[in-house]
Amino acid sequence: MKTYDVFLEYYDRIVRSINNPLEDEIEFLVEDCINEHKPETKTILETACGTWEVARELISKKYKVTGLDISEKMLEKAEKNLNKKDLVLADMTNFNLDKTFDAILCNYNSICHLLKWEQWQAFFDMSNLHLEKDGLLVFDINTLYEFDNITNDFAQFYNFEDDTVCLEMQKKDWIYEWLVKIFKKSSEGNYDLIEEVVKENSFPINKIKKELKEKWFKILEMIDYHYGEVTAQSERVYFICKKK
Numbered sequence: 001m002k003t004y005d006v007f008l009e010y011y012d013r014i015v016r017s018i019n020n021p022l023e024d025e026i027e028f029l030v031e032d033c034i035n036e037h038k039p040e041t042k043t044i045l046e047t048a049c050g051t052w053e054v055a056r057e058l059i060s061k062k063y064k065v066t067g068l069d070i071s072e073k074m075l076e077k078a079e080k081n082l083n084k085k086d087l088v089l090a091d092m093t094n095f096n097l098d099k100t101f102d103a104i105l106c107n108y109n110s111i112c113h114l115l116k117w118e119q120w121q122a123f124f125d126m127s128n129l130h131l132e133k134d135g136l137l138v139f140d141i142n143t144l145y146e147f148d149n150i151t152n153d154f155a156q157f158y159n160f161e162d163d164t165v166c167l168e169m170q171k172k173d174w175i176y177e178w179l180v181k182i183f184k185k186s187s188e189g190n191y192d193l194i195e196e197v198v199k200e201n202s203f204p205i206n207k208i209k210k211e212l213k214e215k216w217f218k219i220l221e222m223i224d225y226h227y228g229e230v231t232a233q234s235e236r237v238y239f240i241c242k243k244k
């Protein structure tokens with residue numbers, strides 16, 4: 001079963017909808033994360049950069065951004081907007097760019113695409129390897145609470161001109177799976193059904209905190225993206241950390 005293959009045509013419009021405008025996310029990343037904690041930041045490595053929606057905005061604010069993603073198709077889409085030499089096709093749990101950055105970003109619960117805890121640990125190791133001393137690591141998670149809520153919720157439907165995308169989440173063997181059904185209108189006027197699965201996982205906040213502290217990072221702040229204060233009901237939580 002494919003992942004983000006056809007779905008990526010609709011991805012940006014679903015993710016950055018009216019309820020979650022890109023401008024708000026950029027303002028949060030720049031003002032509340034970078035300017036608040038490392039205002040001298042010039043270079044950023046955006047891991048799991050996807051189609052570079054975020055990177056494009058950061059570049060317009062004069063940051064020098066390198067993008068890294070495991071999906072060739074995502075990077076092909078990113079390339080249309082941006083410079084190919086700043087894009088790296090790689091797995092964020094295992095890469096070596098032979099340079100360091102002022103900040104590393106892993107945005108929009110992309111870390112949750114790493115299904116095993118050892119992969120999260122490997123990502124923290126890679127971040128340490130690629131950060132300047134005092135460099136900033138910023139990532140956000142969908143909490144277990146949020147994934148369980150989505151799993152218990154009804155399917156979501158999105159209409160795009162002729163096509164309809166249906167998203168539904170199930171929990172299988174302790175992994176959360178987005179079942180993506182795309183009803184795509186063909187040139188004959190029929191609908192083709194294309195199915196993809198996007199798998200995600202999350203871990204308890206305390207486990208993540210403990211790992212970061214024991215490893216290479218000082219946690220500067222944890223922020224509930226919607227409500228500020230992190231609680232047991234937080235859905236999306238940002239970790240803002242500094243390399244020790």
Ligand SMILES: C[S@@+](CC[C@H](N)C(=O)[O-])C[C@H]1O[C@@H](n2cnc3c(N)ncnc32)[C@H](O)[C@@H]1O
Pocket residue numbers: 004047048049050051053054068069070071074090091092093106107108109110113114
């Ligand atoms: C939810 S999208 C987020 C894209 C982008 N960060 C944003 O804010 O729009 C998740 C991205 O993670 C990428 N990804 C998943 N596993 C990865 C891995 N092991 N290494 C690098 N990228 C990965 C996917 O290809 C996809 O582009």
